[in-house]
Amino acid sequence: MKRLQKLEEIRERSGSECVIITAEPNLYYYVNFEGAGSLVLCDGRSTLVVPELERNRAMEVGLEVVSYFPFKITENTFEGSMLSVFQKLLDGHKKIGIDMNWLNSTTFLQFKNLLSDLIDVSDLVLEQRSVKDDMEISMIKEAGKITSSAMKVGMEKVLSGNVSEKQVAGYIDMTMKEEGAEDYAFPSIVAFAENSSKPHHIPSNKVFEKGMPAVVDIGAKYNGYCFDSTRTFIPSPKEEVRKIYEIVLQSQLEAIDQVRDGAKASEVDMTARKVIERSGYGKYFIHSTGHGVGIEVHEKPYVSFTSRDILKENMIVTVEPGIYIPNKFGIRIEDTIVVTKGKPEVLETSYKLL
Known part of the structure; x- marks a missing residue:
């Protein structure tokens, strides 16, 4: 997926250790996924994080998928919340780039409590999307x-x-x-x-x-x-x-x-x-x-x-x-x-x- 390289460019330009993309339009742009979820780019690894009901569609994208649910219902289900999945995938990294334009206030506050150094990469994402191929x-x-x-x-x-x-x-x-x-x-x-x-x-x-x-x-x-x-x-x-x-x-x-x-x-x-x-x-x-x-x-x-x-x-x-x-x-x-x-x-x- 060549646009994942563009996301890597955003990570480098922003000085982030990892990047989280949350908005559906941006997920479609970078990995051609239409649905609720997030994309985590960290240590050269790209992971789609989705609620359990989106797992089957997310698997069609061709990336590693982690689905979550309040309790374990299948062997592949992560037991817990989206934020608990992020905590595992980020593996101690603190400087995290996030497309904040699409976060609601509740999610933003949850991120702030979880991560010590948030970097807004929204403008960089919009800049890439603005020039069409x-x-x-x-x-x-x-x-x-x-x-x-x-x-x-x-x-x-x-x-x-x-x-x-x-x-x-x-x-x-x-x-x-x-x-x-x-x-x-x-x-x-x-x-x-x-x-x-x-x-x-x-x-x-x-x-x-x-x-x-x-x-x-x-x-x-x-x-x-x-x-x-x-x-x-x-x-x-x-x-x-x-x-x-x-x-x-x-x-x-x-x-x-x-x-x-x-x-x-x-x-x-x-x-x-x-x-x-x-x-x-x-x-x-x-x-x-x-x-x-x-x-x-x-x-x-x-x-x-x-x-x-x-x-x-x-x-x-x-x-x-x-x-x-x-x-x-x-x-x-x-x-x-x-x-x-x-x-x-x-x-x-x-x-x-x-």
């Missing part, structure tokens, strides 16, 4: 193809009229599964008219109104990797709606032009924001311009005005400016993009049409 890019592109099929279905249903947000979301979700998605990257967002002014609206029974926006924000998950796309469909748009759509589109296109290896993520955000501010709608752009996409639909790098991230070749990010006028309507347009040394590769899902 060829396999990861191909999985994300496949998730994009599935998302594209679903987006086209969503557009057709909206344009047909006399359909509710819930109905459109249902058609979209069904299409993604039919096209091969294992899951949705996030719950599908379908928002009509005034509901579109809420960026994370939950689909309701509201029926589409001609001339008002229909925001559709969806993403498929394929072989562990996510996609993210938003389109705003507006058949026969009202004048104000058309005007704001064109502002958001211009904002997005100018920001996409800034996406390249070596660019500051904050400058991509500010490029999008300045277009909207110049048009007088700055206070209605109420979220960051984008984010990384991979095993999680929101991950490093973060494309915001406070971000310190520098874009690198083969990172995958979104650019998704929006304008949201409370109780009236909102517009958002989003693409998932592969960072290159030159012109970015935009993974579009459907035309950006009024």
Whole structure:
């Protein structure tokens, strides 16, 4: 497993004696395991530590597996807790690197009581995950193809009229599964008219109104990797709606032009924001311009005005400016993009049409 070598690099860079990885996205990244558990790297030995109910699936990974249960139920079961397994595997080592971003407060305090010197390696893990290899890019592109099929279905249903947000979301979700998605990257967002002014609206029974926006924000998950796309469909748009759509589109296109290896993520955000501010709608752009996409639909790098991230070749990010006028309507347009040394590769899902 070549990514275990990357984990060894984290151990060396952090000055840790051993490293513990606990989050499911990180377990999938390093050893292709989807489930509850932890990975312990210590003295050149890699061990998956899982609750007994995960043992059979964990064994398929091909690593040494230690399963635990409150009492011994099989010859291979460790009698005790996860922490007692760690205590045995760490064998007296004290400088332990842990991905603390994914620890809840209870687990963190348990670790603190067990280990004297914890080193947070979360940023190093996220840094490695942020630059994709060829396999990861191909999985994300496949998730994009599935998302594209679903987006086209969503557009057709909206344009047909006399359909509710819930109905459109249902058609979209069904299409993604039919096209091969294992899951949705996030719950599908379908928002009509005034509901579109809420960026994370939950689909309701509201029926589409001609001339008002229909925001559709969806993403498929394929072989562990996510996609993210938003389109705003507006058949026969009202004048104000058309005007704001064109502002958001211009904002997005100018920001996409800034996406390249070596660019500051904050400058991509500010490029999008300045277009909207110049048009007088700055206070209605109420979220960051984008984010990384991979095993999680929101991950490093973060494309915001406070971000310190520098874009690198083969990172995958979104650019998704929006304008949201409370109780009236909102517009958002989003693409998932592969960072290159030159012109970015935009993974579009459907035309950006009024």
